[in-house]
Structure formats: C-alpha cells, structure tokens
Amino acid sequence: xxxxxxxxxxxxxxxxxxxxxxxxxxxxxxxxxxxxxxxxxxxxxxxxxxxxxxxxxxxxxxxxxxxxxxxxxxxxxxxxxxxxxxxxxxxxxxxxxxxxxxxxxxxxxxxxxxxxxxxxxxxxxxxxxxxxxxxxxxxxxxxxxxxxxxxxxxxxxxxxxxxxxxxxxxxxxxxxxxxxxxxxxxxxxxxxxxxxxxxxxxxxxxxxxxxxxxxxxxxxxxxxxxxxxxxxxxxxxxxxxxxxxxxxxxxxxxxxxxxxxxxxxxxxxxxxxxxx
Amino acid sequence: xxxxxxxxxxxxxxxxxxxxxxxxxxxxxxxxxxxxxxxxxxxxxxxxxxxxxxxxxxxxxxxxxxxxxxxxxxxxxxxxxxxxxxxxxxxxxxxxxxxxxxxxxxxxxxxxxxxxxxxxxxxxxxxxxxxxxxxxxxxxxxxxxxxxxxxxxxxxxxxxxxxxxxxxxxxxxxxxxxxxxxxxxxxxxxxxxxxxxxxxxxxxxxxxxxxxxxxxxxxxxx
Numbered sequence: 001x002x003x004x005x006x007x008x009x010x011x012x013x014x015x016x017x018x019x020x021x022x023x024x025x026x027x028x029x030x031x032x033x034x035x036x037x038x039x040x041x042x043x044x045x046x047x048x049x050x051x052x053x054x055x056x057x058x059x060x061x062x063x064x065x066x067x068x069x070x071x072x073x074x075x076x077x078x079x080x081x082x083x084x085x086x087x088x089x090x091x092x093x094x095x096x097x098x099x100x101x102x103x104x105x106x107x108x109x110x111x112x113x114x115x116x117x118x119x120x121x122x123x124x125x126x127x128x129x130x131x132x133x134x135x136x137x138x139x140x141x142x143x144x145x146x147x148x149x150x151x152x153x154x155x156x157x158x159x160x161x162x163x164x165x166x167x168x169x170x171x172x173x174x175x176x177x178x179x180x181x182x183x184x185x186x187x188x189x190x191x192x193x194x195x196x197x198x199x200x201x202x203x204x205x206x207x208x209x210x211x212x213x214x215x216x217x218x219x220x221x222x223x224x225x226x227x228x229x230x231x232x233x234x235x236x237x238x239x240x241x242x243x244x245x246x247x248x249x250x251x252x253x254x255x256x257x258x259x260x261x262x263x264x265x266x267x268x269x270x271x272x273x274x275x276x
Numbered sequence: 277x278x279x280x281x282x283x284x285x286x287x288x289x290x291x292x293x294x295x296x297x298x299x300x301x302x303x304x305x306x307x308x309x310x311x312x313x314x315x316x317x318x319x320x321x322x323x324x325x326x327x328x329x330x331x332x333x334x335x336x337x338x339x340x341x342x343x344x345x346x347x348x349x350x351x352x353x354x355x356x357x358x359x360x361x362x363x364x365x366x367x368x369x370x371x372x373x374x375x376x377x378x379x380x381x382x383x384x385x386x387x388x389x390x391x392x393x394x395x396x397x398x399x400x401x402x403x404x405x406x407x408x409x410x411x412x413x414x415x416x417x418x419x420x421x422x423x424x425x426x427x428x429x430x431x432x433x434x435x436x437x438x439x440x441x442x443x444x445x446x447x448x449x450x451x452x453x454x455x456x457x458x459x460x461x462x463x464x465x466x467x468x469x470x471x472x473x474x475x476x477x478x479x480x481x482x483x484x485x486x487x488x489x490x491x492x493x494x495x496x497x498x
Contacts, residue, residue: 135371202463231461235405237472
C-alpha cells in the first residue's frame, strides 16, 4: 500500500467517528441501528474480475469492473479488505489489501480503482447522507481514474475545477436534471460525457470518473443514495383577507346596504318630524 | 295618523332586516370545524432495538446507468370534490425561495408538491396546495375545503394514468408556524392525499393567514 492510501484511511475513519458523535444525542442509549454502517463497494479497475474478502470471509465473489453493490449493513468495526484476482483467494497473495474502519452509523463506499499513474488502489470514501434543504439535491464527484486533473461541468459551466485522483468534491444543487461532462482541467477538451444526471430532490448522487485515459476506457459510474429530504417550511396559501372577513361581498349586498341606509334615514326623519 | 301612519314603521322593520342580512355577510367567518383523524405515519424507526428492515435490498446492481432511478409517477392534472363543487386544474410546484411550498399564483389552480409522492403512490402523503382567495378578491378553488364533510369523494385526474379516488377522513387546523411538515410531507407510511390551504385569523403584518386548513383523504380501495 502506498502511504497516501494509508493516510486516507485514517482520514476516513476520523470523519466517520466525528459524524457519529454529532448524530447521537447526549446520554441517549446506543441503538442497534446505529451500531451498523452502510457500505457499498465499487470495482473501478478495468479488465480484472476479482473476489472481495472481508476479514477472511468472501464478501463479493466474481466481481466485475464497473460494478457497484447496493449498500450493505455492516457492523461497525475494523475490516481487513482483501481483493484477489477471481478464484485466487483467500490463501494467495491479494492484489490489493487495506484495513478499513467502518464507523457506526456511517455510510461509505469502498472503491478499488486506479491511481493517477494507473496503479491499482483501494480507498474508502465517506458518503455525506445528512439532510439537504427542501428542493435541493447533493452531487458528489470522485476522481478515481488514471487521468490528470479534470473540471466537471454542468450544462457547459464548470462546477468543480481541478479535481485530482483520488479527490472528491460535494455540492448542494437545485433538484433537477443536469447535463454533465468532464473536461481536462482548464480546457474545453471533453474526456467524459455528456451524461444526463437526474438529481432528484432529497437524494445524493455520487459520480465516479474511473478507468484509464491512456487505455481509452474512461467511464462514469453513478451511485444514488436516498432519504436526505427535508420537508418544506410551510404553506402560505392566502392572498387577501377575503376568507377571514367572511367571503366576498356581492354586488347585491351593496345595493341592499344602500337601500337600508336610505330607509333608515327616511324612517328617522319621519320619527323626528312626528315627535317635533 | 289615521290610515297612513304605519308606513314608516314598516320601512324601519324592512331596513333592520336588510341591515342584518348585510351584517351577516360581513361578520368574520368562523374557521371550519375539525373532524376525523389522519392515517398514521410509520412508526419511527429509532426506538426498536430489533432494527427496522434495511432500506434497500442488498442485491448488487451491476447495470445502474447514469441517473438511474425509479420510473416517474403519473402527474396529477385535476382535482375534483363533487360534493362541494370543487374542480381545479393541478400544476406541479416546488419550493419557494423562503423554503415554503410554492403555491400557484392562480387561485383557481391547485399545486402538487412534486418532490413528494404523487397521488396514487403506494405510500406517503401526496400534497396538493392552493390559495384560499386571490389578490383580486375572489375565493380560491380550495376555499371549498371549508365545506367538505367526512366521506366526501375526492378524484384526482392524472396524466397518462387512470384517475385515483379518495375519501375524506379528516380536517384539521394548524397554526401555520406549527404545521407538522414532517408528517404532512412524509414520503413513507400509509398512502394519504393531503389538501392544504389557509385559514383565519388573518394578520397582514404577520404574513396573512395564520393557520393552515389540512384535509386528509385515504384511497378508495378496489
């Protein structure tokens, strides 16, 4: 393992723990639900079918490039992840190995991918599953391809600039469909896309740029996580004070009111005349 | 006084009656009565130690392409409550800049909160909102909610799908600031159609109507 990956693992674990501390109310009893984490696995190394083992147990057999698993609930703790060329585990020498800390209540994606120079790497990314504002969606872009720095554009406008392997960038955007593409940083040279991304409200869309520029097999992978919506702040459904004042006063009411006023006047006058 | 005396008394009586009629029309309208109860929201997942069922099936999804998601639900286009003569066009609405639901400017239209479930969805609360009155002084289409009764039938016409029918089960008033948004806009739990408009009291300085009128209707089975 190269030092960069090892340090990233520490960062990931640290972030997860912070997240847990924030999410658990002080003095609350730990709940079973919180003792587990959601973990997805992405295979982003072209041309290599593998078996994934966790703590010596086969987790995903016959795992093909470009495949992303649905989130699985795993107990929090330390996992020794080993990736073997298909059929060579668990006693042979793993192609990739890494210890990943899975923090309670966290959500992470473990990705086997190429580093910028094209060497296989294994990284764990923390998925931000905190609530988004009403009407919004979260978009995360992760560069895990053997390629130089890139810009990510939405509708032709760069929204992420100078993203390098294995970095990620997260944005909160208005929900809707965006046409995204990836260009070499600072240029209009499109290396990926365009692809239409349906950023549904209250969801998190994670886009992985993976593969190798040199081998001309760069590709996008999209992961969607749900359940981050916030209800709107209320309903302001009145324009005038009509319904508060008893409904519309129709024209006939004004005629009647006028007649009544006239009548009162006459009656009072008559009374006054007679008394006088 | 003989013979022609009582005419002015008659006039006075008539005048009183007419004034009373007008006064009745002007008296501030009492908010409509509440009735019934809404279908229960799903039990909060938190307290059960056994753990709620996992939110997603643990099967791998090898072919998930760009932007893959569930097929879009049929959009509602018309709202009808024949018992109270309510008939309104429905348009999709989102979130206003202040974080509240957009309400169609045309008070004769209802807005469907497009980020939540659509009417006919198997779960969650499909929300339609509408102005109770307009700036020009007409009543809005949803003002008819003041007259609905338990058991009234609600029909929602949809684009490219059969209409869905509901039965009114409840009407509730909430202080606008205390609208239980998490419940009203819930995306899971028993299916319910939620119709929201405004209700008195009115206070211009505090943003208009101070209460929300919420009518709940459950799907007609079969």
